[in-house]
Amino acid sequence: MEIPSNLRYTKEHEWVRVEEDGTVTVGITDYAQEQLGDIVYVELPEVGDDPVSKDEPFAVVESVKAVSDVYAPVTGKVKEVNDELPNSPEAMNQEPYGDGWLVIMELEHSSELEDLLSPEDYQTLLNEVA
Amino acid sequence: MVKKTPLHACHLEAGARMVEFAGWDMPVQYSGVVDEHRAVREDVGIFDVSHMGEIELSGLGAEAVCRRLFANDAANLVPGRAQYSLIPNEEGGVVDDIIVYRLAEDRFLVCVNASNADKDFEWICDRSAGECSVVDRSDQFALIAVQGPKAARLVGQLVPEAAEMKRFSCAEVDIVGHAGMIARTGYTGEDGFELFVPSAAAAHVWNRLLKDGESLGVRPIGLGARDTLRLEAALPLYGHELNDSISPFEAGLDWVVKLNRPQMTGYEALARAKKQPSRVLMGLVVDKGIAREGCSVLASGIRIGVVTSGTHSPTLGRPVAIALVDREADTHDLAVDVRGKPRPAQMTNLPFYVRAGD
Numbered sequence: 001m002e003i004p005s006n007l008r009y010t011k012e013h014e015w016v017r018v019e020e021d022g023t024v025t026v027g028i029t030d031y032a033q034e035q036l037g038d039i040v041y042v043e044l045p046e047v048g049d050d051p052v053s054k055d056e057p058f059a060v061v062e063s064v065k066a067v068s069d070v071y072a073p074v075t076g077k078v079k080e081v082n083d084e085l086p087n088s089p090e091a092m093n094q095e096p097y098g099d100g101w102l103v104i105m106e107l108e109h110s111s112e113l114e115d116l117l118s119p120e121d122y123q124t125l126l127n128e129v130a
Numbered sequence: 131m132v133k134k135t136p137l138h139a140c141h142l143e144a145g146a147r148m149v150e151f152a153g154w155d156m157p158v159q160y161s162g163v164v165d166e167h168r169a170v171r172e173d174v175g176i177f178d179v180s181h182m183g184e185i186e187l188s189g190l191g192a193e194a195v196c197r198r199l200f201a202n203d204a205a206n207l208v209p210g211r212a213q214y215s216l217i218p219n220e221e222g223g224v225v226d227d228i229i230v231y232r233l234a235e236d237r238f239l240v241c242v243n244a245s246n247a248d249k250d251f252e253w254i255c256d257r258s259a260g261e262c263s264v265v266d267r268s269d270q271f272a273l274i275a276v277q278g279p280k281a282a283r284l285v286g287q288l289v290p291e292a293a294e295m296k297r298f299s300c301a302e303v304d305i306v307g308h309a310g311m312i313a314r315t316g317y318t319g320e321d322g323f324e325l326f327v328p329s330a331a332a333a334h335v336w337n338r339l340l341k342d343g344e345s346l347g348v349r350p351i352g353l354g355a356r357d358t359l360r361l362e363a364a365l366p367l368y369g370h371e372l373n374d375s376i377s378p379f380e381a382g383l384d385w386v387v388k389l390n391r392p393q394m395t396g397y398e399a400l401a402r403a404k405k406q407p408s409r410v411l412m413g414l415v416v417d418k419g420i421a422r423e424g425c426s427v428l429a430s431g432i433r434i435g436v437v438t439s440g441t442h443s444p445t446l447g448r449p450v451a452i453a454l455v456d457r458e459a460d461t462h463d464l465a466v467d468v469r470g471k472p473r474p475a476q477m478t479n480l481p482f483y484v485r486a487g488d
Binding site for chain 2: 040043060067
């Protein structure tokens, strides 16, 4: 199970990468994609000025077997969504930390980053659920 | 206590993801649903369906019991043939859908759904006392389905008689040294066989199929792909397209019900239902999102029915659904309510998939 060391994580199996310009890129983890199985549909939020709140469901990922909400890992505006993803949702299975990214958000409270899990803590969480 | 099939250890060894289904710990996928689905459409796959039940009716009165309790007419079956049938209830609904194999003049093997096996056995026992012997043989058999365009080549290596068998024929044969039964039946929309083998021999047969089929690209297939395969072929699944309050005529199974004998359970209710089925099954291709069981079907915003099964069709690359809708309903401007959002849908003929040559 791949858990890149340069990312932060949530208990709901999302990853967050802080970019140089201060924005954050969000996706689902390798563990999440494996649990879901073949991902065939994704519903992304709209880009806009209304901020989404931390823990609010803001995207939907659907596999052959199950549907799953994706929760905003932090509070902030959605600046960009991965437009390629609805046409190639399998990218989330193949490259969950690469082409399978979901959205880029503008962070409202940088303190929220501290609530996220470190790679080590996320590994511990996986050890508990697996 | 969750039950395990005789092949349980083989699934764990192969790294299958297991789920509970109808009281059994079953493999839902090995490599992935879409991948396994394609393997069956293009090459050949093997399925452990040992959770299904087998009930044997034997004796001089067996045919009369089958004719009374099952909707298709067992009198049309000669030994060595099988037929799809239904167990109707008094109200014209369905207790279970089944395959009846006639092994001899006075011996029938009935293959039933895992979730209904105990109910079916009781149902048949209660209605056949003294007329014939009824034995639940579910624990004695493992059932392995071999399905796909290369199934005949694979099974032919283990059972030479197989290649000559017609669709819906069955035979008691030697399967690599074990006394078993094989039938040219299946639940995928492909050519294929079902192998009834003694439980103790299951792993031996399973491993032989994997080994001998290696050059054909054989793969073990989980319940996930079994569902997408049957759904594309629009084969009904009990509890979805069929239940105790859906009539066979609503489920599009007119061809199964032979109303040639008034002694059949539910005869009057079925005869009435045949004249005016109030609902009909409809195939839908949905624009976005997967319409799952229970989603409402809307026409011009009005609810006309409900999705009975839905999935992503690996063959079409689109979300598809089967829905039970009011027969008289207007079908303009169709949509499916997927988690609160109406998603446009197009009506389409069932099945979604027909194999080349059928």
